[in-house]
Amino acid sequence: MKTYPTDRTALLIVDPYNDFMTKGGKLFEAIKDTAESVNFFDNLRRIIKAVRAAGVSVLILPHHRSHEHEFDNWKHVTPFQKAGVPLKAFEVGTWGGEFNEEFGPQKGDVVVQEHWAQSGFANTDLDLQLRQRGIEKIILVGVIANSCIESTARFGMELGYHVTLVRDGAAAFSHEGMHVAFNINGPTYAHSILTTEELLAEIPVAA
Secondary structure, three states, rough: OOOOOHHHEEEEEEHHHHHHHHHOOHHHHHHHHHHOOHHEEEHHHHHHHHHHOOOOOOEOEOOOOOOOOOOOOOOOOOHHHHHHHHHHOOOOOHHHOOEHHHHHOOOOOOOOOEEOOOOOOOOHHHHHHHHHOOOOEEEEEEOOHHHHHHHHHHHHHHOEEEEEEEEEEEEOOHHHHHHHHHHHHHHOOEEEEEEHHHHOOOOOOOO
């Protein structure tokens, strides 16, 4: 029996913007080293192809897209949000703020409301979208391993979902970030931490 029944499992693709996942994007070079070290992009292609073929639900979890004056009058802007202001990553109306053609949404996918900080659950409709579809198990891939993926996964665990991390299906700004995400913090909350090969072995093969 496969671990991930198609009607109760969802793949969550975190922040598949051009700025992250396409050459020339504002943050592409920042994740390039860790991405190449785990063969991130090819693994992501394999995972997405497999889950789509199996009929597993795919949800896109986009970060808030930047625009002028977005944090005006905020009391508690985070350090990460402050750092992103001059960079204008995922800026509204720009190529970088559009989804990567390969890793972004396809017909039938669900694009969740944009998350403002790190968790794809906080202040979005992600929990509603999952529960309406009877989803119990979530598999997280994308970026960044030790921020948006970790925060979303932790929140999902607290809400009662079975959480799976894919150690070579994510990238980060540093190898230290990857190590912490999958070898130190991940084991304290994730129900399963797999490689791409291990995950694919547990995804039902389409008839």
